[in-house]
Amino acid sequence: MKPAIVVVFSRTGHTRQVGAEIARRLRCPMVEITERRSRRGGLAYLHSPFEALFARLPEIRRIDEDLRDFSLLVIGTPVWAGHVCSPVRSFLARHRDQIGTLAANGARGEGG
Numbered sequence: 001m002k003p004a005i006v007v008v009f010s011r012t013g014h015t016r017q018v019g020a021e022i023a024r025r026l027r028c029p030m031v032e033i034t035e036r037r038s039r040r041g042g043l044a045y046l047h048s049p050f051e052a053l054f055a056r057l058p059e060i061r062r063i064d065e066d067l068r069d070f071s072l073l074v075i076g077t078p079v080w081a082g083h084v085c086s087p088v089r090s091f092l093a094r095h096r097d098q099i100g101t102l103a104a105n106g107a108r109g110e111g112g
Contacts, residue, residue, distance in 0.1 A: 015076045
């Protein structure tokens with residue numbers, strides 16, 4: 001079993017930077033959650049906290065890694081309207097049966 005994997009969603013890049021540093025220090029891979037639609041522009045900026053507040057689950061792309069291969073999953077998420085961002089919520093819902101030990105880091109200030 002591999003020791004750890006870092007999984008992040010980042011709209012502006014801040015959470016991605018933190019995730020990359022954690023992955024570097026843990027000497028483990030980092031995977032980024034991506035969506036099928038864009039979060040660029042003012043309307044997306046306003047729509048993002050609405051999604052988080054009402055627990056919407058946007059469509060995300062599949063990742064190549066099997067999370068059962070890792071003893072620790074580190075999740076990096078922006079905080080939108082005081083909640084985990086909706087793409088991370090989608091990821092956790094999709095992979096809940098593969099997740100063992102989980103560490104989470106929420107980053108305020110990513111907007112949306």
